[in-house]
Structure formats: C-alpha cells, structure tokens
Amino acid sequence: MxxxxxxxxxxxxxxxxxxxxxxxxxxxxxxxxxxxxxxxxxxxxxxxxxxxxxxxxxxxxxxxxxxxxxxxxxxxxxxxxxxxxxxxxxxxxLLMSNHKLDCKNCPANGNCELQRIAKERKLRLKPKNLPVLERNLPVDNSVAGLVYDPNKCVLCGRCVRACRRGGNAVLGFTRRGYDRVVTTFGDVPLAESGCSGCGECAGACPVGAFSVQK
Ligand code: SF4
Ligand code: SF4
Ligand code: FES
Structure with a gap:
C-alpha cells in the first residue's frame, strides 16, 4: 500500500x-x-x-x-x-481564440471542461482581448455513431492517447503552430483510417470535439 x-x-x-x-x-x-x-x-x-x-x-x-x-x-x-x-x-x-464557440448546439454542453474552467475561474468563454480565428475545418462523421469536429479541439491529446490504449491507434497530431490538428494518419476520414468506432476518443475528450451520437 x-x-x-x-x-x-x-x-x-x-x-x-x-x-x-x-x-x-x-x-x-x-x-x-x-x-x-x-x-x-x-x-x-x-x-x-x-x-x-x-x-x-x-x-x-x-x-x-x-x-x-x-x-x-x-x-x-x-x-x-x-x-x-x-x-x-x-x-x-488563447485557447478560446480559435475555438468554435457554439455551446447551445454542442454535444458537450453542460459537461464541458471549458465551461467548468470558465465558471470556476470566472472567465469568459468568448475572448475579450484576442480576435477569434475560427478554422472552419470539415466535421468528420464518416464512422457511424462517432463525430469529430476539429474546430472544437483544444489539442489536449487525450483522444490520441486513448486511441493508442484502447482503440486502433489511428489518431495523431499533424502540422505546426496555428494549423496543428488531431487527425488520422494520412489525414484520411475516420472510416478509411482503421477506426472501429469504439468511442474511446469520445470518452477521453474533455470538450465537444469527439462525441458519440446515439
Ligand atoms: S466544447 Fe464546450 S465551450 Fe466549446 S462549444 Fe462545446 S460546450 Fe461550448
Ligand atoms: S481529446 Fe478532444 S480536445 Fe483533446 S485533442 Fe482530442 S479531440 Fe482535441
Ligand atoms: S498542463 Fe497540467 S493539466 Fe494540462
């Protein structure tokens, strides 16, 4: 012990x-x-x-x-x-300055670590001093029951680790700086990556970027 x-x-x-x-x-x-x-x-x-x-x-x-x-x-x-x-x-x-803020329509609404941080530390979700730079990347819903919206990703890396631990190890980081993003190897849609739709990524994601859809 x-x-x-x-x-x-x-x-x-x-x-x-x-x-x-x-x-x-x-x-x-x-x-x-x-x-x-x-x-x-x-x-x-x-x-x-x-x-x-x-x-x-x-x-x-x-x-x-x-x-x-x-x-x-x-x-x-x-x-x-x-x-x-x-x-x-x-x-x-800085994080929120390239986050697609749309809580009303987000699967994490009410169970989101960003919302919790904002509440606990009395911070605004909407940046006050920095301009918002949305990326408008395509949403991937190619695997039934799983949705990945990279515009909500905060690059924490938890899905990448969860996919390695309990999934098929298809996720990784690519590009640098402002363009850095979590994607599949070869940047192909999830359905072409070897993803089995196990949902480990969604279970690990602290925001609404990876989510399961019933
Ligand atoms: S990830 Fe969190 S802060 Fe961002 S839109 Fe969804 S609920 Fe709102
Ligand atoms: S767990 Fe969610 S927020 Fe974190 S890197 Fe993966 S998709 Fe992005
Ligand atoms: S740096 Fe400690 S939780 Fe992210």
Missing part, C-alpha cells in the same frame, strides 16, 4: 499518496484546479501542454503545473494567486 502524506492546499489539510501528482490529490479531495491535458489513465506521464493547472508552491519562486508535481509530506500549495490567475486567464483566452 502506498505511503500516505499530509499536505496543505488553500489552507486545508488533506491526505494524499506519496508521489502522486498534486492535480489528482487536489481533485480527489474536492479542490478544483483547471486542467485539460491531464489523463487519469496515465497519471505518471503528464503531457503538461495545456498550461492551465498552475499552482503556487511554498518555497518555490515560480508557479508550477500541478499535473507534474509529485506530492511529499508537508507540501504547502495555493491554487490561487495573482500570478496563477493571470497565467490561467492568458492560456484560457
């Missing part, structure tokens, strides 16, 4: 498993930290790419991503500070 340690998050003393990443220790104790790319099925190998889970650690000069911080006895954390809030707000605004 893993050794237990005592840590303090936002003034609350909580118990956690020694060495587990702070993000999971906080979430499992009912303390919310924004996150998109972290994967419960692969906690030991955080992608740490969304830059939304920053926290302040007592004794460290700069904020640290909670998904990469193993907990140890006596750790003291603050999930909020002016610096953390500024970093999260800037990363969130």
């Amino acid at each position: 893993a050794e237990k340690v005592t840590i303090t998050i936002d003034g609350r003393t909580v118990s956690a498993e020694a060495g587990e990443m702070l993000l999971w220790a906080a979430l499992d104790n009912g303390i919310y930290i924004p996150h998109l790319c972290a994967d419960r099925e692969d906690k030991e190998n955080p992608a740490a790419s969304c830059r939304l889970c920053f926290v302040e650690v007592q004794g460290r000069p700069v904020p640290v991503p909670a998904c990469t911080l193993p907990v140890s006895e006596g750790l003291v954390i603050n999930t909020r500070s002016e610096r953390v809030d500024g970093l999260v707000a800037a990363a969130f605004e």
Whole structure:
C-alpha cells in the first residue's frame, strides 16, 4: 500500500499518496484546479501542454503545473494567486481564440471542461482581448455513431492517447503552430483510417470535439 502524506492546499489539510501528482490529490479531495491535458489513465506521464493547472508552491519562486508535481509530506500549495490567475486567464483566452464557440448546439454542453474552467475561474468563454480565428475545418462523421469536429479541439491529446490504449491507434497530431490538428494518419476520414468506432476518443475528450451520437 502506498505511503500516505499530509499536505496543505488553500489552507486545508488533506491526505494524499506519496508521489502522486498534486492535480489528482487536489481533485480527489474536492479542490478544483483547471486542467485539460491531464489523463487519469496515465497519471505518471503528464503531457503538461495545456498550461492551465498552475499552482503556487511554498518555497518555490515560480508557479508550477500541478499535473507534474509529485506530492511529499508537508507540501504547502495555493491554487490561487495573482500570478496563477493571470497565467490561467492568458492560456484560457488563447485557447478560446480559435475555438468554435457554439455551446447551445454542442454535444458537450453542460459537461464541458471549458465551461467548468470558465465558471470556476470566472472567465469568459468568448475572448475579450484576442480576435477569434475560427478554422472552419470539415466535421468528420464518416464512422457511424462517432463525430469529430476539429474546430472544437483544444489539442489536449487525450483522444490520441486513448486511441493508442484502447482503440486502433489511428489518431495523431499533424502540422505546426496555428494549423496543428488531431487527425488520422494520412489525414484520411475516420472510416478509411482503421477506426472501429469504439468511442474511446469520445470518452477521453474533455470538450465537444469527439462525441458519440446515439
Ligand atoms: S466544447 Fe464546450 S465551450 Fe466549446 S462549444 Fe462545446 S460546450 Fe461550448
Ligand atoms: S479531440 Fe478532444 S481529446 Fe482530442 S485533442 Fe482535441 S480536445 Fe483533446
Ligand atoms: S493539466 Fe497540467 S498542463 Fe494540462
């Protein structure tokens, strides 16, 4: 059995498993930290790419991503500070600046991590300072029961990992910078990629980009 340690998050003393990443220790104790790319099925190998889970650690000069911080006895954390809030707000605004925002017609409406982050951190889903650059990429519904709308993708990579773990390993990232996108190898429609329609991707997607349709 893993050794237990005592840590303090936002003034609350909580118990956690020694060495587990702070993000999971906080979430499992009912303390919310924004996150998109972290994967419960692969906690030991955080992608740490969304830059939304920053926290302040007592004794460290700069904020640290909670998904990469193993907990140890006596750790003291603050999930909020002016610096953390500024970093999260800037990363969130950047993400939303090329997101096709249409919650009313989105399969994730009401169960979307972007909506949750906006609510928890009192952020606007619609960017305030940056122009919105929608990509208008084609929606792929070539496999029965599965829909992929790349315009809603936040590039967290969770579908790629889930497809490798439990699907047919047909997804990957392609292109760079603003054009970066999750697609099939060879950029072919899902139906031509070897996709079996298992829905692992949709189960992993924290937003409305991959979804199953009944
Ligand atoms: S992914 Fe989330 S924020 Fe984006 S349109 Fe869908 S429900 Fe709204
Ligand atoms: S489709 Fe969903 S799970 Fe995959 S990278 Fe985009 S947002 Fe993440
Ligand atoms: S959840 Fe930590 S960087 Fe994405």
